[in-house]
Amino acid sequence: MQNRKFKTNFTTKFEYSQAKSLSTHKISVIYIHGLFSDCWGRKPESVKEWCEARGIGFFRYELAGHGSDSARYEETDMAVWKSQIIEVIDEMVDGPVVLVGSSIGGWLSLLAAAERPDRVRGVVGLAAAPDFTKDLEQYIFTPEQKQTMAQTGRLEFATKDFSYIFTKKMFDTAREMCLLGREIPIDCPVHLLQGMKDDCIAPDKAMNIAKCLRSSQVVVKMLKNSNHRLCNQEDIRELFNSLESMV
Numbered sequence: 001m002q003n004r005k006f007k008t009n010f011t012t013k014f015e016y017s018q019a020k021s022l023s024t025h026k027i028s029v030i031y032i033h034g035l036f037s038d039c040w041g042r043k044p045e046s047v048k049e050w051c052e053a054r055g056i057g058f059f060r061y062e063l064a065g066h067g068s069d070s071a072r073y074e075e076t077d078m079a080v081w082k083s084q085i086i087e088v089i090d091e092m093v094d095g096p097v098v099l100v101g102s103s104i105g106g107w108l109s110l111l112a113a114a115e116r117p118d119r120v121r122g123v124v125g126l127a128a129a130p131d132f133t134k135d136l137e138q139y140i141f142t143p144e145q146k147q148t149m150a151q152t153g154r155l156e157f158a159t160k161d162f163s164y165i166f167t168k169k170m171f172d173t174a175r176e177m178c179l180l181g182r183e184i185p186i187d188c189p190v191h192l193l194q195g196m197k198d199d200c201i202a203p204d205k206a207m208n209i210a211k212c213l214r215s216s217q218v219v220v221k222m223l224k225n226s227n228h229r230l231c232n233q234e235d236i237r238e239l240f241n242s243l244e245s246m247v
Contacts, residue, residue: 002016007087008064008080010064010080011068015039015048015059015060015061016093019052019056026096028056028094028095028097029057029059031048031058031105033105036165037103038062038066039062043239057095059088061084063084077167078133079173079177082111082177086116096120096121097119098121099124100123101126103228104129106126106127110184113188121189122189122190123190124191124239125209126239127195127228127230128205128209131179132200133171133175149166154168162200180209180212184213187215189246190210191220193223196223223235
């Protein structure tokens with residue numbers, strides 16, 4: 001693992017496993033983890049092994065405010081995280097890429113695919129969560145929670161699966177990056193894997209994303225017995241099937 005000081009002045013760890021044999025593919029897979037998660041767990045490690053076995057480059061990195069940079073979490077926001085993935089694509093990875101994004105990483109993957117269509121050749125969203133901040137504000141937060149966020153700039157929020165800290169700064173910047181309710185200008189293949197027992201993201205979110213995507217190459221996989229983590233063997237097998245179809 002190496003450290004990278006990004007243009008946003010956040011420093012996090014990353015790993016670039018570059019395939020170098022003559023038979024290697026020219027494409028690389030970039031893994032973007034979720035909120036309050038990391039890029040070193042079972043899912044990214046499985047993707048790395050899959051890539052290395054096929055001569056495919058693999059890149060993973062910590063979002064600002066996570067992992068080695070967790071002490072600065074409340075200084076981060078959506079603009080910082082979007083800047084990171086764009087910098088990774090522009091300056092840290094060679095050639096065409098496929099993005100694998102989990103939860104908020106799925107949102108960032110869609111944003112990056114729309115902004116870098118010449119580089120991004122496919123997106124795999126794992127419980128992709130575009131506009132989740134808008135959903136929380138409109139449908140989930142109580143008046144008291146909204147008041148707490150406005151007055152203190154932060155909110156501790158728990159679900160069945162996870163506990164989060166949300167900041168006003170994150171929500172304010174996220175409003176400028178909402179994607180749903182209009183056409184998402186992405187033309188590459190997109191696969192969306194969604195657990196039907198997800199307690200964080202409503203299962204119909206994946207269908208809503210699919211309807212908005214301009215691409216005609218969209219696949220939605222509803223996994224009946226899976227939750228937000230999407231980390232059991234069936235989930236990972238379906239992830240591999242999606243990657244196989246793209247690379």
